[in-house]
């Protein structure tokens with residue numbers, strides 16, 4: 419199948435007061451259409467930078483970013499993004515917050531069609547009945563669900579999630595993982611998820627990319643195959659333990675705490 423996202427030989431350095439800070443150095447990531455790529459790596463290695471490159475919010479010094487067979491040259495409306503802190507606007511209801519991208523993106527749904535699209539997404543994530551509440555009336559998990567709806571409302575080709583579940587407690591996070599699978603089964607996006615949680619990466623991803631320490635290169639790629647619908651119990655199988663041990667070892671290498679070639 420065709421790759422929807424292709425990141426080829428990307429290098430980038432930020433200009434800082436102390437000089438050039440190399441952040442990405444030989445990044446290679448490919449995600450097939452409809453795929454779910456989880457990206458893990460040490461703190462500060464360049465993961466959020468990678469999301470900005472995919473969204474076209476910045477250009478790499480070297481290398482290329484391709485989406486849908488087109489080189490990314492600027493911001494694209496076919497990308498949806500959700501972050502660790504769901505910045506919802508308090509003066510708008512939940513429904514109005516979810517509809518916001520439709521008011522901004524050219525050619526977005528309008529009127530009744532827009533309301534119906536937002537309502538159906540809110541129902542899909544279990545927020546039916548909360549349409550008219552304000553963000554402060556919702557729990558952190560519910561706000562994150564609303565933020566996911568907002569990222570998807572304009573039917574983006576690509577959904578970028580930068581640690582969206584990082585601030586939630588473990589149970590709420592697991593609920594949201596299941597919701598994420600339910601949403602993915604109904605919506606046709608290709609996903610890139612940045613996370614620090616290795617269990618999350620193997621539960622949600624069909625591919626886990628481990629980035630090296632800064633400047634980040636693609637250090638390791640794990641393909642995840644599942645038979646049947648994902649269940650939280652799958653995280654406690656011997657196969658899952660083995661995957662987690664491999665990824666943990668790769669993270670230790672990325673952090674410079676273990677040597678490459680020495681098995682876990």
Ligand SMILES: Nc1ncnc2c1ncn2[C@@H]1O[C@H](COP(=O)(O)OP(=O)(O)OP(=O)(O)O)[C@@H](O)[C@H]1O
Pocket residue numbers: 432433434439441460461462463464465466467468632
């Ligand atoms: N606009 C910028 N200008 C200068 N330096 C930056 C800029 N954005 C990020 N950096 C630096 O680049 C490095 C990578 O940042 P980035 O946010 O991509 O890391 P990250 O992997 O997402 O980190 P974390 O896991 O903590 O979220 C960091 O050292 C950061 O300080």
Ligand SMILES: [Mg+2]
Pocket residue numbers: 465466467580
């Ligand atoms: Mg980050």
